[in-house]
Every structure is written in C-alpha cells, then in structure tokens.
Amino acid sequence: xxxxxxxxxxxxxxxxxxxxxxxxxxxxxxxxxxxxxxxxxxxxxxxxxxxxxxxxxxxxxxxxxxxxxxxxxxxxxxxxxxxxxxxxxxxxxxxxxxxxxxxxxxxxxxxxxxxxxxxxxxxxxxxxxxxxxxxxxxxxxxxxxxxxxxxxxxxxxxxxxxxxxxxxxxxxxxxxxxxxxxxxxxxxxxxxxxxxxxxxxxxxxxxxxxxxxxxxxxxxxxxxxxxxxxxxxxxxxxxxxxxxxxxxxxxxxxxxxxxxxxxx
Amino acid sequence: xxxxxxxxxxxxxxxxxxxxxxxxxxxxxxxxxxxxxxxxxxxxxxxxxxxxxxxxxxxxxxxxxxxxxxxxxxxxxxxxxxxxxxxxxxxxxxxxxxxxxxxxxxxxxxxxxxxxxxxxxxxxxxxxxxxxxxxxxxxxxxxxxxxxxxxxxxxxxxxxxxxxxxxxxxxxxxxxxxxxxxxxxxxxxxxxxxxxxxxxxxxxxxxxxxxxxxxxxxxxxxxxxxxxxxxxxxxxxxxxxxxxxxxxxxxxxxxxxxxxxxxxxxxxxxxxxxxxxxxxxxxxxxxxxxxxxxxxxxxxxxxxxxxxxxxxxxxxxxxxxxxxxxxxxxx
Numbered sequence: 001x002x003x004x005x006x007x008x009x010x011x012x013x014x015x016x017x018x019x020x021x022x023x024x025x026x027x028x029x030x031x032x033x034x035x036x037x038x039x040x041x042x043x044x045x046x047x048x049x050x051x052x053x054x055x056x057x058x059x060x061x062x063x064x065x066x067x068x069x070x071x072x073x074x075x076x077x078x079x080x081x082x083x084x085x086x087x088x089x090x091x092x093x094x095x096x097x098x099x100x101x102x103x104x105x106x107x108x109x110x111x112x113x114x115x116x117x118x119x120x121x122x123x124x125x126x127x128x129x130x131x132x133x134x135x136x137x138x139x140x141x142x143x144x145x146x147x148x149x150x151x152x153x154x155x156x157x158x159x160x161x162x163x164x165x166x167x168x169x170x171x172x173x174x175x176x177x178x179x180x181x182x183x184x185x186x187x188x189x190x191x192x193x194x195x196x197x198x199x200x201x202x203x204x205x206x207x208x209x210x211x212x213x214x215x216x217x218x219x220x221x222x223x224x225x226x227x228x229x230x231x232x233x234x235x236x237x238x239x240x241x242x243x244x245x246x247x248x249x250x251x252x253x254x255x256x257x258x259x260x261x262x263x264x
Numbered sequence: 265x266x267x268x269x270x271x272x273x274x275x276x277x278x279x280x281x282x283x284x285x286x287x288x289x290x291x292x293x294x295x296x297x298x299x300x301x302x303x304x305x306x307x308x309x310x311x312x313x314x315x316x317x318x319x320x321x322x323x324x325x326x327x328x329x330x331x332x333x334x335x336x337x338x339x340x341x342x343x344x345x346x347x348x349x350x351x352x353x354x355x356x357x358x359x360x361x362x363x364x365x366x367x368x369x370x371x372x373x374x375x376x377x378x379x380x381x382x383x384x385x386x387x388x389x390x391x392x393x394x395x396x397x398x399x400x401x402x403x404x405x406x407x408x409x410x411x412x413x414x415x416x417x418x419x420x421x422x423x424x425x426x427x428x429x430x431x432x433x434x435x436x437x438x439x440x441x442x443x444x445x446x447x448x449x450x451x452x453x454x455x456x457x458x459x460x461x462x463x464x465x466x467x468x469x470x471x472x473x474x475x476x477x478x479x480x481x482x483x484x485x486x487x488x489x490x491x492x493x494x495x496x497x498x499x500x501x502x503x504x505x506x507x508x509x510x511x512x513x514x515x516x517x518x519x520x521x522x523x524x525x526x527x528x529x530x531x532x533x534x535x536x537x538x539x540x541x542x543x544x545x546x547x548x549x550x551x552x553x554x555x556x557x558x559x560x561x562x563x564x565x566x567x568x569x570x571x572x573x574x575x576x577x578x579x580x581x582x583x584x585x586x587x588x589x590x591x592x593x594x595x
Contacts, residue, residue: 022374099337256332
C-alpha cells in the first residue's frame with residue numbers, strides 16, 4: 001500500500017514536471033500568463049482601497065481581512081487550477097472517451113487524469129496570493145496556516161470540480177452545469193461573508209463551501225481557533241472521499257468513444 | 265495455456281432516440297425515449313498464449329467495445345472475462361501491469377517530449393527501476409530500429425515513427441498480451457509493412473500474445489494465424505487463417521487475352537465476370553471444375569496472355585460482413 005502511494009506520487013511529480021516543461025516551450029507566453037494574472041488581480045485590490053477610504057469596514061471585514069480574503073481566494077484558486085487543471089475539464093474527458101489512456105495504466109485513474117496538465121496563469125494566482133498575504137502582515141505561524149488553508153481550500157475546490165465533472169457519467173452534456181458550479185466557487189469567494197445572510201449563508205457553508213475554503217481560514221488567520229481548523233480538516237477529508245466515491249461509481253457507466261484524440 | 269477466456273459476454277448502451285427537426289428536439293426534452301443497443305451480444309472465445317489473433321469486423325461491429333472490456337476500460341453487462349486469470353473490471357490495475365495497449369486512433373505519448381523521455385515516463389508508470397528501464401528501452405529501440413529518432417520530440421516524428429514509439433511505450437513493461445486497435449491506420453504501405461515485420465519479430469522474440477483489430481486485410485493476412493469475425497455484436501466466424509482460405513478461397517479468377525474469341529457459355533463451374541472482344545475474365549468454382557480442366561478448354565496457340573489469381577481476401581471478408589451468413593459462403 002505504502003509502495004503504491006510512493007509510486008503514484010512519483011508518477012504525479014513526473015507528470016507535473018512534463019506538463020510544466022510543455023508550457024515552458026514558449027517562454028514568453030508562459031511568463032506573460034503569470035505576470036498578467038498577477039496584474040489583473042491587483043486591479044481588484046485597488047477597488048477595495050477606494051471602498052475602504054469611504055468606510056471603515058465592509059461586511060464586518062477590515063481592509064487587512066479583505067487582503068487575507070483575497071490571498072486565500074487567489075491562493076486556493078491558483079493551487080487548484082495549477083496542479084489539477086484537468087479536474088476542470090473532467091466533463092470533456094469523460095464525454096469524449098479520453099479516460100481510456102489512464103484506464104489502461106496501473107495507477108489511480110482519477111489522480112493520473114487530473115494531474116496531467118497545468119495552467120500557467122493559475123501560477124500567477126498562487127504567487128499573487130502569497131504577495132497579498134505578505135502585505136497583510138506575516139508571521140511564521142501565519143505563513144504556515146495560510147499555506148495549509150491554500151492546500152485544503154484548493155483540494156476542496158478540486159473535489160467540487162470532480163463531483164460536478166463526474167455528472168457527465170450520468171447526464172450527457174453536463175459540462176455547462178459543471179462550469180456554472182465551478183464559477184459559483186469563485187463568484188462569492190472575494191466578498192466578505194458578512195454581506196450574505198440567511199439561506200445564501202447556509203449555502204455558502206454547505207453546497208457551495210466557500211465558507212470552508214475561504215471565510216473560516218480568514219477567521220482563523222485573524223484569531224486562531226483550533227475547533228475551526230479541525231472542522232476544515234474534517235470537511236476536506238469527507239468531501240475528498242465523497243468526490244472519489246462519486247467518480248468511481250460513475251466510472252462503471254463510462255462508455256468511452258472512438259474519437260481521434262491526441263495528447264498535445 | 266489460455267490467456268484470454270471470454271464466456272457469453274454482452275455489453276449494451278442506452279441511446280436517446282430523437283425525432284427529426286426542432287419539434288423532435290423539444291419532444292425529446294419533455295418525453296425522452298431511449299433504446300438499448302447491444303454493442304456486444306453473447307460472444308465467447310479463448311486465446312492461447314503466443315497466439316496472433318485478428319479480431320475484425322465492419323465499423324460498429326463491437327470490436328473496440330470488446331477490446332475495451334478485455335483491457336478494463338469498459339465494464340461488461342453480462343458474461344465472464346478472464347485475461348491472464350484476472351477479471352479486467354475488478355483487477356484493472358493488476359492486469360495493466362501484464363498487458364499493453366495501442367490504440368491507433370489515440371495518442372498516449374506526450375507530444376513535446378522525445379520518445380526516450382516518454383519511455384522513461386511509462387517505465388515510472390509501471391514501477392520499473394531506472395536501470396532496468398534503460399536496459400529495456402535499449403533492447404526495444406534496437407528491435408524497433410529507433411536509434412535515429414529516439415531523441416527527437418514526438419511532435420516532429422513521422423506518423424510511422426510515432427506509431428513505432430507508441431508500440432514500444434506499450435511494451436516497456438514486457439506485457440504478456442498486446443492489444444492493437446488499428447495500429448496501422450493512416451500509414452503508407454511501406455511503413456505498414458515495416459510495422460507488421462516488427463510486430464511479428466516481437467511475437468517471436470518474447471512470445472507476446474497479439475490481439476489485433478484492423479480494417480487492413482494485409483495486416484490480418486500477414487500477421488495472424490487465427491481470425492475472429494464479428495458483426496452486429498456477434499461472432500460470425502472463428503477459424504484459422506488457413507481454414508478461411510481453404511473454405512472461402514475456392515474460387516479462382518482467370519483473365520485471358522486471346523487471338524480469337526473463346527466460348528465458355530454453358531460450362532458448369534465457370535462464371536463469366538467480364539467479356540470485352542477477346543478479353544475474358546472468368547470465375548472458376550474449383551469445387552465443380554478443376555483449374556487444369558478449364559485450361560484444357562483453351563487452345564494454347566490462341567493465348568496471348570493469361571493470369572490466374574485468388575479471390576481477394578478483402579472481398580471474401582466484406583461478403584462475410586454483408587451476408588452475415590458464413591454457411592452460405594461455405595456451400
């Protein structure tokens with residue numbers, strides 16, 4: 001079992017290395033994707049600077065907390081899309097029979113599939129997250145906690161993408177549903193949770209778990225709370241198991257395809 | 265030793281039926297109707313170790329579906345499959361260590377990497393230690409004559425070189441069975457012939473069982489000793505290549521160019537396929553008439569040119585596809 005995990009990680013690293021090498025073939029595009037994403041994100045912070053010059057807090061958040069919110073939102077998005085880009089095209093992979101190549105390999109199909117590509121612009125998001133968390137004032141413990149929440153939040157985002165992508169096993173052309181669902185995870189992530197009330201707030205801590213990926217991390221970074229931290233860990237484990245179960249249940253319905261496919 | 269055992273295997277797909285036009289589209293949203301298509305319908309066969317078997321049929325016959333069930337890509341609906349004593353659905357990972365697959369229509373290699381880097385990646389996938397992998401890569405690159413392009417990125421290789429790389433990548437873990445799904449698709453005749461030679465060489469060197477699907481009759485004729493023909497999800501013929509030729513190649517084509525017109529009308533066992541002035545094309549049923557008897561009917565002085573050939577295997581197979589009645593052809 002341990003050997004199997006070790007070998008899977010070895011293949012994951014190799015796959016990741018090759019995917020990065022592919023993106024770096026065109027150095028200018030690779031670097032400009034990263035830089036422009038950092039610049040693009042920076043413009044949003046300017047809006048918040050203007051807003052906070054008019055009032056002291058928004059939705060119960062101070063400017064420093066908004067910086068943390070952006071750092072977490074950007075970091076989790078960057079982590080999920082950079083390392084697990086293919087989770088976001090799982091619908092297409094399933095519908096067009098592209099899982100075949102992974103199914104004939106003696107490795108975990110889902111992990112091999114979602115780690116086979118990277119998004120350079122998402123690396124820009126990940127770097128931006130670290131820049132902003134430094135701007136919000138950094139300590140070693142805050143840095144470690146932030147990194148932990150980027151990973152846990154990123155994994156939750158990937159899990160949501162897997163669950164939504166796996167719908168393609170059951171519903172044809174469900175890529176739109178998956179896209180909408182994944183966009184929900186971004187839309188709400190950059191606004192303070194104080195502005196949401198009632199049913200929306202419940203949704204944000206359950207079906208669209210931005211509360212777990214972003215809001216709770218901001219609370220813990222502001223004031224450490226072990227209970228919240230353990231809650232995030234438990235939720236991450238549960239949703240990861242759920243995502244794997246949904247995918248593997250669906251895999252039994254996989255119908256492949258004879259489309260001409262190239263691994264470009 | 266049997267390496268593949270298939271008993272009463274079936275696989276169905278649920279397909280949505282849609283009436284034509286916009287109205288039909290609306291109707292299919294409100295009241296969707298489905299039909300069940302049996303892609304594979306109760307098929308049974310065995311394959312022995314080291315065999316080279318052709319699994320052929322027209323498009324949509326169920327070849328790829330069967331191959332995908334044998335390799336663990338698709339789950340079966342009914343029946344039993346044992347590949348190297350493993351159930352592909354339950355023991356997919358274990359089986360993957362022992363089999364190799366090449367899908368001519370699907371690239372498995374990283375295009376921006378060289379074949380060498382790709383082989384190293386595949387070696388990691390199959391948990392082969394680095395030194396062992398290097399030795400194996402060297403051995404295979406010699407066998408498949410790849411030295412000249414092993415360090416060129418795959419995207420810059422010709423299609424033939426690419427297919428060769430695909431085959432080597434699927435052999436890196438020394439599989440006992442190699443599934444080839446149309447490996448020569450899109451290749452020119454010279455490259456095809458080269459690939460066939462290499463596959464044959466590999467079968468001889470490592471006793472690898474070859475399970476081949478192809479639309480190219482020459483692939484089948486030159487590589488395989490046994491042929492399974494499927495149509496509409498069922499096996500319509502499972503026989504040796506020799507038997508196929510013996511039973512179905514009982515017709516000869518004779519083309520004669522003569523000085524004067526020859527009359528073959530009313531001769532039993534001779535069918536005139538084409539007649540143009542003194543040029544004749546005949547089909548001889550050798551069960552009714554010996555070829556030598558036919559030749560005796562022609563005055564040697566009258567012959568300008570004569571050509572005797574078999575009915576092309578391609579034609580025989582397409583007749584089997586069309587009629588789906590093997591017995592009819594045997595008669």
